[in-house]
Structures are given as C-alpha cells and as structure tokens.
Amino acid sequence: MWVNFLGERVKVLQKGKVTIPVAIRQRLGINEGDYVTLEIVDGKLVLLPPNTISNPTDYLTGLAEGVNIGEPVKQDLRKAAAERLKRKSSRVSK
Numbered sequence: 001m002w003v004n005f006l007g008e009r010v011k012v013l014q015k016g017k018v019t020i021p022v023a024i025r026q027r028l029g030i031n032e033g034d035y036v037t038l039e040i041v042d043g044k045l046v047l048l049p050p051n052t053i054s055n056p057t058d059y060l061t062g063l064a065e066g067v068n069i070g071e072p073v074k075q076d077l078r079k080a081a082a083e084r085l086k087r088k089s090s091r092v093s094k
Contacts, residue, residue, distance in 0.1 A: 006062040008021040008024060012014065020047070028049040029048075029049055029050070030049050030050065034049075035050060036048060036049060036050060037052060040088065041082075041085055041089070042089065042090060046085075055074075055078075055092075056077070
C-alpha cells in the first residue's frame with residue numbers, strides 16, 4: 001500500500017511545465033513519452049500514472065454476455081473509490 005509522501009517540491013516553468021522528480025517517476029513507473037492524467041480531487045492535484053483505469057466499471061460492462069453493470073453499482077464503486085482516495089490523501093497531508 002502506498003502511504004509514503006515523498007514531499008518533493010517542483011517549480012512551475014513557462015506554460016505550466018513541471019518536472020516530475022526521478023524518485024516519483026520510478027515509483028509510479030512513468031517513462032519518457034508516457035501520458036499521465038491529471039485530476040483535481042478535493043482541491044488537490046492528483047497525477048495518475050499511465051495505464052490507470054479511472055472508471056473500472058466501464059471495462060466490466062459487457063464482459064459476460066447479457067450482464068450489464070447498472071448505475072447503482074457504478075455509484076457504489078465511485079463512492080468507495082472516492083472514500084479510499086480521501087483516506088489516502090488525509091494520511092499524506094498530515
């Protein structure tokens with residue numbers, strides 16, 4: 001489980017460019033040329049490494065013929081994911 005906060009500080013350069021420190025890139029498996037996803041969650045910038053599935057329920061729909069994941073299940077999964085992220089971010093910001 002990832003609970004270590006590296007506390008790296010980076011400078012924002014021209015046109016909003018930032019360099020992701022090597023320790024963080026290695027930890028997340030980010031390589032040159034990869035695309036990462038940035039999201040704002042509870043007022044914090046979250047960087048998602050390559051191959052992160054932001055909504056896994058989208059990938060489950062249709063795996064078994066005739067089985068469809070309904071909206072209530074999607075809402076429950078989103079709520080659980082948001083709670084987990086909130087718990088992780090609260091440990092990190094302390």
